[in-house]
Amino acid sequence: MLRHFYLIRSSFPRIFDLIYWPTVQIILWGFVSKFFTMHSDYFNNVAGVILSAAILYDFLFRSSISYNMLFLEEIWSRNIINLFVSPLKISEIIMALTSSALIRTMIGLVPAAFIAIPLFGISIFELGVPLILLLFSLYLFGVTLGLLVTAGLVRFGPSFENVAWASLFFIAPLGCIYYPVEILPSWVQPIALGLPLAHIFEETRNILVNQTVSFTNIYYAIGLNLIYLTLAISIFYKSFASAKRNGTLVNIGE
Amino acid sequence: MKPIEVKNLKKQFKTTEAVKGINFSINQSETLALLGPNGCGKTTTIGMLLGLITPTSGNIFINEEELNYKDHQFLNIMNFASPYVELPKKLTVLENLKVYGRMYLIKNFKEKIDQLIEDLNLKPFLNKRTGELSSGQKNRVSLAKSLINDPKILLLDEPTASLDPDTGDYVRSYLEKYKKENDISILLASHNMDEVTRLSDYVLMMKEGQIIDHGKAKDLIDKHGRENLEQVFLKLVRQKNEH
Numbered sequence: 001m002l003r004h005f006y007l008i009r010s011s012f013p014r015i016f017d018l019i020y021w022p023t024v025q026i027i028l029w030g031f032v033s034k035f036f037t038m039h040s041d042y043f044n045n046v047a048g049v050i051l052s053a054a055i056l057y058d059f060l061f062r063s064s065i066s067y068n069m070l071f072l073e074e075i076w077s078r079n080i081i082n083l084f085v086s087p088l089k090i091s092e093i094i095m096a097l098t099s100s101a102l103i104r105t106m107i108g109l110v111p112a113a114f115i116a117i118p119l120f121g122i123s124i125f126e127l128g129v130p131l132i133l134l135l136f137s138l139y140l141f142g143v144t145l146g147l148l149v150t151a152g153l154v155r156f157g158p159s160f161e162n163v164a165w166a167s168l169f170f171i172a173p174l175g176c177i178y179y180p181v182e183i184l185p186s187w188v189q190p191i192a193l194g195l196p197l198a199h200i201f202e203e204t205r206n207i208l209v210n211q212t213v214s215f216t217n218i219y220y221a222i223g224l225n226l227i228y229l230t231l232a233i234s235i236f237y238k239s240f241a242s243a244k245r246n247g248t249l250v251n252i253g254e
Numbered sequence: 255m256k257p258i259e260v261k262n263l264k265k266q267f268k269t270t271e272a273v274k275g276i277n278f279s280i281n282q283s284e285t286l287a288l289l290g291p292n293g294c295g296k297t298t299t300i301g302m303l304l305g306l307i308t309p310t311s312g313n314i315f316i317n318e319e320e321l322n323y324k325d326h327q328f329l330n331i332m333n334f335a336s337p338y339v340e341l342p343k344k345l346t347v348l349e350n351l352k353v354y355g356r357m358y359l360i361k362n363f364k365e366k367i368d369q370l371i372e373d374l375n376l377k378p379f380l381n382k383r384t385g386e387l388s389s390g391q392k393n394r395v396s397l398a399k400s401l402i403n404d405p406k407i408l409l410l411d412e413p414t415a416s417l418d419p420d421t422g423d424y425v426r427s428y429l430e431k432y433k434k435e436n437d438i439s440i441l442l443a444s445h446n447m448d449e450v451t452r453l454s455d456y457v458l459m460m461k462e463g464q465i466i467d468h469g470k471a472k473d474l475i476d477k478h479g480r481e482n483l484e485q486v487f488l489k490l491v492r493q494k495n496e497h
């Protein structure tokens with residue numbers, strides 16, 4: 001367990017970066033939703049919807065990206081082989097990445113969420129207890145995406161990084177972050193509903209708009225998440241096995 | 255007990271057959287040198303011993319136990335250093351040593367680190383970021399990392415490449431001294447003939463994934479009627495299809 005702590009500590013710097021980007025995004029979306037409140041009836045009573053969704057989506061984005069950044073940093077610093085020749089297990093690498101990604105994400109998100117309160121009078125904390133479940137769900141999905149991309153990095157080398165970014169942007173429209181699933185073309189809807197994101201953001205809107213909590217969505221999201229997570233973990237293990245066969249672990253940094 | 259024994263080890267990458275069925279072993283507390291031209295399969299062999307590359311066929315025994323790629327236990331008694339592997343640049347030298355000390359769960363943590371700092375003369379740049387060091391300084395830190403768990407088996411891939419003669423000599427002397435004082439078996443891949451002559455107890459000459467000759471450095475020189483190992487190397491490597 002101490003190993004994890006040290007792995008986490010070894011990725012501490014750039015706290016400024018971690019806080020800066022979410023905050024800027026929150027401020028931007030804050031003004032956008034303020035503008036909508038002035039001009040749209042629908043958003044009048046639910047000014048927080050867009051902003052809350054933005055904060056939550058940012059949480060997902062961060063947890064996934066920091067997952068990959070942590071791993072990429074080890075590759076760029078050419079330290080990765082030192083980790084592989086130490087007695088660290090793959091499961092320990094997963095644990096270390098997962099927990100340090102959480103810390104990094106929280107460092108970024110918590111200040112941004114607090115800034116939104118006085119600035120726009122909007123607090124994601126209004127979501128209450130279900131917020132924890134929603135965040136947990138988002139985090140699981142972030143970790144899943146992170147694992148998949150990291151598996152790609154292990155298998156195909158650092159050039160796979162571009163796919164990391166592309167995958168997140170590709171998923172965004174399907175995630176129904178800012179709009180209900182019904183907006184999507186009918187043949188896309190089943191795909192969107194197969195992702196936990198649609199359920200998470202559907203529920204976010206439900207809570208904010210209707211002031212009621214429906215746990216069906218939350219359970220759906222967590223269930224789907226667990227399926228994807230299991231899949232991602234097994235792909236992660238497979239990517240190691242295949243990298244060992246192809247010899248890519250030895251010259252992964254090149 | 256043989257620290258390392260390798261039987262009919264093969265590695266076929268997609269198109270290249272990097273290692274073509276080699277056999278060798280390292281005796282307790284001895285240093286085995288792997289010599290051979292670029293691309294002959296030295297790094298691939300070391301990679302297989304570390305579990306970084308899965309062999310196509312053949313067996314590896316560490317302390318007479320077949321290497322188990324699922325269980326990383328064997329890595330506790332091994333370690334590795336090479337110029338193509340570096341430590342996290344943003345951490346200071348001391349932090350890096352601590353991180354790796356923890357990673358290997360070493361017992362006498364503080365004493366071990368102090369001793370390495372003392373032995374490898376790391377004091378002057380102990381609190382500098384590792385990324386800011388010269389390659390000679392980095393090399394010493396990497397060496398310290400590779401000894402942090404008191405490995406019984408040490409794998410070194412061209413440990414003194416890119417070092418100036420003075421620093422190279424410092425590292426060689428240190429390894430020589432360390433070997434005398436500790437019970438350690440070393441596998442050394444190197445292109446430096448003086449280094450091999452000085453440090454090794456036994457030499458394997460590799461070419462195109464095969465072992466083309468082996469023996470004590472002195473015996474090889476005598477056998478081939480040359481003056482030094484470099485000439486033996488040139489003779490063997492330039493020979494066509496002897497095996």
Ligand SMILES: Nc1ncnc2c1ncn2[C@@H]1O[C@H](COP(=O)(O)OP(=O)(O)OP(=O)(O)O)[C@@H](O)[C@H]1O
Nearest residue numbers: 246247248267270272291292293294295296297298
């Ligand atoms: N991941 C890989 N995929 C495909 N071929 C590889 C891979 N790694 C090494 N090879 C090939 O295997 C052969 C042996 O390479 P290896 O790196 O083991 O040589 P080496 O003896 O360490 O050489 P050098 O002295 O240059 O370090 C080379 O022909 C190389 O091109």
Ligand SMILES: [Mg+2]
Nearest residue numbers: 296297298411
């Ligand atoms: Mg090599």
